[in-house]
Amino acid sequence: xxxxxxxERPGRGRDQQSGSFGLGPDGMCKCPxxxxxxxxxxxTPCAQIKCPKCDSMMFRE
Numbered sequence: 001x002x003x004x005x006x007x008e009r010p011g012r013g014r015d016q017q018s019g020s021f022g023l024g025p026d027g028m029c030k031c032p033x034x035x036x037x038x039x040x041x042x043x044t045p046c047a048q049i050k051c052p053k054c055d056s057m058m059f060r061e
Contacts, residue, residue, distance in 0.1 A: 029058040037061065 028037045029046035033056040040046060046060040 028061045030061040031056050031058050 027040045029040050029049055030037050031051035031054060034051060034054045036051050036053045038049070038052065038058070040060065041049075046058045049058045050056065051058055
């Protein structure tokens, strides 16, 4: 193996190792109940936003 430690090899960022990913600042939050869409707000997960029409929790589209 090279001089790199396993977790320091180039091209192997934390997200690639854990399998998690972010969807970025753009996008929409969608209500699974009524289909209403609102723009995603940076720093606020869609799962924490209630639909303004029916009060269901939204998801990231």
